[in-house]
Amino acid sequence: MNIPQLKTWVEIPEKSDFTIYNLPYGIYKIGENQPAVGVAIGEDVLQLDQLWSLGLLAELDIEESVFLSAYLNDYIALGKPVWSGLRKRLQELLCDEAIQDVVEKALVKMDQVKMLMPVKVGDYTDFYSSIEHATNVGKMFRDPENALLPNWKHLPVAYHGRASSIVVSGTDITRPKGQKMPPGAEKPVFGPSSRMDFELEMAFVIGKETELGTSISTKKAEDHIFGMVIFNDWSARDIQKWEYVPLGPFLGKNFASSISPWIVTMEALEPFRTNGPEQEPEVLPYLKYEGNKNYDINLEVYLQPESGKENLICQSNFGYLYWNMCQQLAHHTINGCNVNVGDMMASGTISGKGENEFGSMLELSWGGKNPIQLDGENTRTFLEDNDTVIMRGFAENGEIRVGFGEVRGKLLPAKP
Numbered sequence: 371m372n373i374p375q376l377k378t379w380v381e382i383p384e385k386s387d388f389t390i391y392n393l394p395y396g397i398y399k400i401g402e403n404q405p406a407v408g409v410a411i412g413e414d415v416l417q418l419d420q421l422w423s424l425g426l427l428a429e430l431d432i433e434e435s436v437f438l439s440a441y442l443n444d445y446i447a448l449g450k451p452v453w454s455g456l457r458k459r460l461q462e463l464l465c466d467e468a469i470q471d472v473v474e475k476a477l478v479k480m481d482q483v484k485m486l487m488p489v490k491v492g493d494y495t496d497f498y499s500s501i502e503h504a505t506n507v508g509k510m511f512r513d514p515e516n517a518l519l520p521n522w523k524h525l526p527v528a529y530h531g532r533a534s535s536i537v538v539s540g541t542d543i544t545r546p547k548g549q550k551m552p553p554g555a556e557k558p559v560f561g562p563s564s565r566m567d568f569e570l571e572m573a574f575v576i577g578k579e580t581e582l583g584t585s586i587s588t589k590k591a592e593d594h595i596f597g598m599v600i601f602n603d604w605s606a607r608d609i610q611k612w613e614y615v616p617l618g619p620f621l622g623k624n625f626a627s628s629i630s631p632w633i634v635t636m637e638a639l640e641p642f643r644t645n646g647p648e649q650e651p652e653v654l655p656y657l658k659y660e661g662n663k664n665y666d667i668n669l670e671v672y673l674q675p676e677s678g679k680e681n682l683i684c685q686s687n688f689g690y691l692y693w694n695m696c697q698q699l700a701h702h703t704i705n706g707c708n709v710n711v712g713d714m715m716a717s718g719t720i721s722g723k724g725e726n727e728f729g730s731m732l733e734l735s736w737g738g739k740n741p742i743q744l745d746g747e748n749t750r751t752f753l754e755d756n757d758t759v760i761m762r763g764f765a766e767n768g769e770i771r772v773g774f775g776e777v778r779g780k781l782l783p784a785k786p
């Protein structure tokens with residue numbers, strides 16, 4: 371795909387995630403000012419509320435309140451033509467040196483702002499769409515010979531998660547307590563989880579609502595997707611293992627999930643489309659799709675012990691996923707379930723085939739059997755108190771780079 375070359379007057383550090391081709395949206399706050407909509411560019415935030423006040427967005431006919439909002443939902447609801455129009459306008463403003471002096475007034479350094487939750491999430495669904503992850507977990511939790519359950523290749527398996535506990539990057543996470551069944555024990559015990567884990571995922575944000583009783587086809591699905599974030603689905607494996615039969619994840623998952631603060635739009639990700647894995651057996655007609663529906667996005671996980679260094683412990687890629695977002699959305703709505711602007715759909719843990727590509731500690735340490743070597747003398751099977759988990763993601767094709775920044779979270783000790 372040929373992308374028109376753009377040259378911005380904003381200074382963009384080399385390897386910056388936030389190039390002129392990206393322009394992701396977030397909600398920022400300066401001191402005690404009210405939250406507002408911003409766009410990341412280099413090391414700056416372009417304050418859209420300020421641009422509006424300067425009269426630079428007048429031709430787009432968007433109300434000021436849309437940019438002076440604590441969430442992006444109102445902006446997202448304006449629809450795809452508005453998203454495209456604003457993106458084009460922002461690229462003009464950031465490239466035209468003749469108006470640099472004016473536009474510069476709307477820039478603020480990233481380290482001067484606090485990033486907040488970008489959207490009000492109404493509903494959250496977590497898929498389970500990585501065949502490598504599902505196979506690894508199946509081998510450990512169930513049967514090494516028949517790791518995948520019979521439905522797995524016929525439908526994108528998912529469960530409904532908890533929207534209230536989705537938090538933005540930088541939020542501390544408290545080690546959860548709950549019921550666990552220790553190996554060989556006769557009855558469950560209660561206490562802090564001793565098998566705390568992360569899950570490397572990405573999530574997409576719904577950009578267009580549907581009516582109850584209607585469905586979204588794989589062909590139309592992209593019209594309903596606004597953009598994506600990196601998603602850490604914190605997991606308490608011991609709680610999960612005891613509770614998940616027969617209805618699935620509950621308290622082992624719903625205490626927290628963390629997201630990166632900048633929503634990267636699908637338009638920015640367009641140059642990174644790639645084909646997905648071959649699906650065999652053939653899927654039912656409503657799950658068939660045409661074209662490249664996966665995206666080549668590099669993903670990394672770092673673990674940083676308290677007062678230690680960041681250790682790269684996993685490198686994976688969003689493009690590995692067996693089920694793509696269009697199939698997920700088609701399946702989610704095939705029964706008439708409606709979706710709303712701001713709903714979040716997470717991918718499920720994104721693992722690759724290689725042992726350094728496993729997207730959870732459960733897999734990296736193979737159920738706690740093989741400790742992960744960190745810098746110095748530190749090893750880990752699961753997370754320890756005050757460990758920080760950092761996930762980063764970026765797409766790159768030689769000419770341009772579009773990145774997500776990071777999602778980070780520190781695991782605090784359980785409450786007494």
Ligand code: CA
Pocket residue numbers: 496569571603718719
């Ligand atoms: Ca998950």
